[in-house]
Amino acid sequence: MRPRSGLLATSRRTELKRAFFDSAGAGGALFPLGLAFGLLVSQAGLDWWWATIFTAIVYAGSLEFILVGLVVVAAPLSTIALTALVVNVRHVFYALSFPIHRVRSRPARFYSAYALTDEAYAITTGRPGENWTGTRIVGIQLLCQAYWVLGATIGALAGDRLGLHLPGLEFTLTALFVVLAIEAYRARRDMPTAIIALLSGLIALLLSPEHMLPIAMTLLTVGLLARFALRQRRRRGNAADATEHGGTR
Secondary structure, three states: OOOHHHHHHHHHHHHHHHHHHHHHHHHHHHHHHHHHHHHHHHHOOOOOHHHHHHHHHHOOHHHHHHHHHHHHOOOOHHHHHHHHHHHHOHHHHHOOOOOHHHOOOHHHHHHHHHOOOHHHHHHHHOOOOOOOOHHHHHHHHHHHHHHHHHHHHHHHHHHHHHOOOOOOHHHHHHHHHHHHHHHHHHHOOOHHHHHHHHHHHHHHHHHOHHHHHHHHHHHHHHHHHHHHHHHHHHHHHHHHHHHHHHHOO
């Protein structure tokens, strides 16, 4: 018989191989997006290594694009903190269904919570019947971050050494989220959510164009919570009516 340690090592290698194939599709998007982010850092006049720091430590894609502009204008820490909270508050809801309970060791669980991104969430929750192990989940997250950090570093170095300047590059993230929004609507035609998001953006634009994003994200969060509460009330009301009608028969 093979020793237990050998079986564990083989199992770990198998799970890491699965993680590689699981994350390959996301890597095909994260790496070029990282290149764009690195070029944006270079065009903003920051040293190339800022791209590596942002992607390795902050690791919150949409926030990192916003953070470049905030750093360049020397925005107050309170503004940066509020923006980070509003932009990333969605991760609170991700945590409700993300299979972090499969990650056993405490250090790995801390990293898994830190590296809970849109891509990792989509991969692991898109196939609920899959047998996700802790090694596989953390492997997916490590590889996704590696694609992102590597792409950003190469992009920043290329921009710094070659003096590349691509007008309109700051629109990259906006274009990405427009495409994601269209694909999400095509997969689940949830018109009320789309309307809430559109109204949130328009109201924020009218109230304060320079602070549009945090205001819009706050309004969207409030709108979605209100919609959820209304749906729960309707379900309880329907359940009560069904019980009442059933008891009078």
